[in-house]
Amino acid sequence: MTDLAEPVAAPIAIGEPLWGESDGLTRVDPGYRWVLTIRSALIGLALLVGAGAADFALSQATAMPQGTVVGPVALVVLYLISALPGRRWRRLGYDMSEDRLRVARGFMWRTDTIVPFGRIQHIDVDQGLLDRGFDLATLVLHTAGTHNSTVSLPGLSETNAAAMREAIRAHIKRETL
Amino acid sequence: MTEAAARQGPWGERSDVVAEAASGAAQRTHPLSIVTGFISTLPQMLYAIPALLVGGSKAIPYLIFAIPAILLFAGAARWLAWRHFSYRIGADDIRVDHGVLRRQSRSIPFERIQDVGLEQKPVARLLGLAAVKIETGGGKGEDAELSYLKLADAEALRDLIRDRKHSALDGPDVAAETAAAADRSVETTGNAASFGAPLFAMDNRRLLLAGLFNFSLVVIAAAAAFFQQFQNVLSFDIYNPRFWLGMLTDVGFNFDIGALRSLGLIAQILTAGGAIALLIAIGVLSGIVRTTLREYGFRLDRVPAGFRRRRGLLTLTDVVLPAHRVQAGLILSGPIRRHFGWRELKFQSLAQDGKGSGDHNVAPLAHPREILPILAEAGLENSADPGSYHRAMLGPFMLLWSILALLLCIPATVLLFLIPLAAPLVYAAAACLPVLAWLRWKHHRHVVHAGQLYVQTGWWRQRLTLLPMVKTQSIDLTYSPIDRLFGTNGLVFGVAGGSSSFPLHLRALPEAEAVSLRDRIMAAVAQVDFSEMHAPR
Numbered sequence: 001m002t003d004l005a006e007p008v009a010a011p012i013a014i015g016e017p018l019w020g021e022s023d024g025l026t027r028v029d030p031g032y033r034w035v036l037t038i039r040s041a042l043i044g045l046a047l048l049v050g051a052g053a054a055d056f057a058l059s060q061a062t063a064m065p066q067g068t069v070v071g072p073v074a075l076v077v078l079y080l081i082s083a084l085p086g087r088r089w090r091r092l093g094y095d096m097s098e099d100r101l102r103v104a105r106g107f108m109w110r111t112d113t114i115v116p117f118g119r120i121q122h123i124d125v126d127q128g129l130l131d132r133g134f135d136l137a138t139l140v141l142h143t144a145g146t147h148n149s150t151v152s153l154p155g156l157s158e159t160n161a162a163a164m165r166e167a168i169r170a171h172i173k174r175e176t177l
Numbered sequence: 178m179t180e181a182a183a184r185q186g187p188w189g190e191r192s193d194v195v196a197e198a199a200s201g202a203a204q205r206t207h208p209l210s211i212v213t214g215f216i217s218t219l220p221q222m223l224y225a226i227p228a229l230l231v232g233g234s235k236a237i238p239y240l241i242f243a244i245p246a247i248l249l250f251a252g253a254a255r256w257l258a259w260r261h262f263s264y265r266i267g268a269d270d271i272r273v274d275h276g277v278l279r280r281q282s283r284s285i286p287f288e289r290i291q292d293v294g295l296e297q298k299p300v301a302r303l304l305g306l307a308a309v310k311i312e313t314g315g316g317k318g319e320d321a322e323l324s325y326l327k328l329a330d331a332e333a334l335r336d337l338i339r340d341r342k343h344s345a346l347d348g349p350d351v352a353a354e355t356a357a358a359a360d361r362s363v364e365t366t367g368n369a370a371s372f373g374a375p376l377f378a379m380d381n382r383r384l385l386l387a388g389l390f391n392f393s394l395v396v397i398a399a400a401a402a403f404f405q406q407f408q409n410v411l412s413f414d415i416y417n418p419r420f421w422l423g424m425l426t427d428v429g430f431n432f433d434i435g436a437l438r439s440l441g442l443i444a445q446i447l448t449a450g451g452a453i454a455l456l457i458a459i460g461v462l463s464g465i466v467r468t469t470l471r472e473y474g475f476r477l478d479r480v481p482a483g484f485r486r487r488r489g490l491l492t493l494t495d496v497v498l499p500a501h502r503v504q505a506g507l508i509l510s511g512p513i514r515r516h517f518g519w520r521e522l523k524f525q526s527l528a529q530d531g532k533g534s535g536d537h538n539v540a541p542l543a544h545p546r547e548i549l550p551i552l553a554e555a556g557l558e559n560s561a562d563p564g565s566y567h568r569a570m571l572g573p574f575m576l577l578w579s580i581l582a583l584l585l586c587i588p589a590t591v592l593l594f595l596i597p598l599a600a601p602l603v604y605a606a607a608a609c610l611p612v613l614a615w616l617r618w619k620h621h622r623h624v625v626h627a628g629q630l631y632v633q634t635g636w637w638r639q640r641l642t643l644l645p646m647v648k649t650q651s652i653d654l655t656y657s658p659i660d661r662l663f664g665t666n667g668l669v670f671g672v673a674g675g676s677s678s679f680p681l682h683l684r685a686l687p688e689a690e691a692v693s694l695r696d697r698i699m700a701a702v703a704q705v706d707f708s709e710m711h712a713p714r
Binding site: 098099100106108109110111112113114115116118119120121122123124125126127128129132142143144145146147148149151165169170172 | 269270276278279280281282283284285286288289313314320321527649650651652653654655656657658669670671672673674675676677680681695699702703705
């Protein structure tokens with residue numbers, strides 16, 4: 001079906017596993033689990049406060065027993081804090097090769113992005129407040145594409161993020177020569 | 178670390194800023210930037226004062242406290258921001274570090290710098306300061322701003338960055354670089370002499386035809402929206418038939434609604450037919466008028482700088498789109514114009530074509546054979562054998578719409594008992610959904626041919642994207658729960674220009690095919706040196 005005139009440039013990795021632990025991806029720093037957990041906890045706290053207020057108002061206005069709202073919400077929050085951060089961490093991975101960076105994330109809706117180094121315009125290393133507490137950083141690659149104008153890889157250790165930036169920048173330099 | 182490295186001279190006086198920056202030491206901006214930043218926040222205070230004064234004389238004691246407190250706070254924030262902002266001009270890149278709580282460190286390689294410019298806002302100008310703005314060719318304005326430096330320092334720094342950039346680029350001639358800097362599409366008044374025969378031009382006959390195909394009821398929609406908006410102001414209700422009847426009576430028609438009823442079915446059908454004919458006439462006319470206003474005297478020339486397009490009846494525009502800025506070709510056709518063998522050609526580019534759309538219209542109505550030479554000038558072609566296109570998997574296209582259709586059958590079956598006549602309509606609507614999904618699948622095709630990716634989408638308004646593989650900026654391989662069910666993947670392409678909400682998207686490819694297609698394109702991209710990408714050929 002494909003045109004035969006076009007030589008296939010690279011060995012094709014058909015059936016390359018995109019799931020689970022053995023997908024050729026490197027996991028980010030384990031400390032990022034804590035960052036995710038704290039973020040989840042903050043969201044959970046806000047949810048619980050909201051649910052508590054709703055619960056109180058409902059139990060005053062109607063004959064509903066207390067906890068009808070808080071109960072289910074608490075279960076959701078429990079999931080948010082206990083299971084979700086670990087799962088998100090496991091589903092986030094990267095693979096840096098000679099000339100490209102691959103970043104994969106998500107479970108139900110999984111996105112697996114490849115950015116060739118030659119297409120990177122500039123590079124950021126961001127550190128939020130939580131990141132600073134765990135010596136983590138986010139590597140942000142800017143491309144000229146309208147879609148994916150930024151590709152970010154969170155949860156790298158600060159030194160690793162800086163090293164990756166240097167490696168990518170060196171590649172951009174080398175390409176010119 | 179950076180704070181310690183950022184050596185600071187006596188207040189306001191540093192003559193060796195550029196020399197120090199060139200040595201790679203971290204530099205702060207000029208301390209007077211705090212003052213400029215502070216002054217620029219003052220107008221916001223003016224809004225706060227009358228708001229506080231509403232409180233009457235009681236507010237004055239608070240004001241006496243509040244204003245200095247706010248000023249102090251704003252000043253302290255500016256000072257902190259200034260202290261945490263530093264830049265370094267390294268051997269390979271420019272580093273900009275900033276952020277008090279949330280820190281950001283940006284690295285801009287010299288090879289990627291498109292343009293370095295200076296900007297002087299009024300306050301900065303009074304203080305003799307200027308901002309250095311650095312652009313790297315991403316679609317989102319300047320990518321770093323050093324504000325502010327003393328004007329002389331800013332100029333020296335700009336020159337330093339330009340020098341480093343040129344040595345980084347292995348010293349191509351400066352003229353080519355300045356051309357690259359000025360290569361966004363420039364609107365000029367048309368006065369230059371034209372170069373021989375145009376690449377594409379439209380005579381009045383073609384213009385009229387294009388207008389006919391541009392049939393649109395936008396005018397009516399706009400009028401309806403206008404009346405809806407000003408309903409209260411207009412003091413009449415356009416949706417009330419009595420208003421129109423009343424108006425007719427005013428003009429002298431003696432109208433009787435009973436008489437209309439007694440006219441019978443044929444007359445009613447005739448009236449409805451007349452109304453539809455009127456609508457069509459308005460649609461056609463508005464299409465012709467709009468097209469004529471925009472496309473009159475359409476002429477596309479190949480000039481050394483790129484594609485020069487002149488068009489317009491009242492507002493003449495003269496735009497040059499640099500050829501090396503063309504990212505992809507788009508061949509579009511509507512259902513009727515396709516039948517008559519007409520196509521529309523656009524170029525996707527980083528430079529914006531008017532407001533909203535980033536695609537440059539280079540041939541509003543053309544035969545396929547007229548399109549080929551224009552494509553060739555942009556280094557594109559449309560030579561893939563139509564039979565060689567690959568289809569996507571049918572399942573992911575059909576699943577959701579089929580489920581929705583089945584769900585629609587439930588109310589239809591209920592209706593069958595209540596209003597037997599209405600039920601078939603709902604059944605028909607339900608049956609349409611899978612048919613539409615199937616049509617969408619049938620026209621969703623792609624092929625890779627001679628270094629180009631061809632993507633055909635849309636069954637009503639068809640769109641063929643011709644994307645040279647090396648113009649790809651990034652590729653997403655995506656999975657959704659539906660994809661997992663069918664073992665398929667989607668590919669989403671990051672391309673410069675075009676719409677961010679509707680990127681180039683190949684849906685429902687078998688997993689192995691999607692992965693291999695992505696690898697193939699990425700291998701093609703990795704072989705290219707992009708530092709010279711923006712330089713004119």
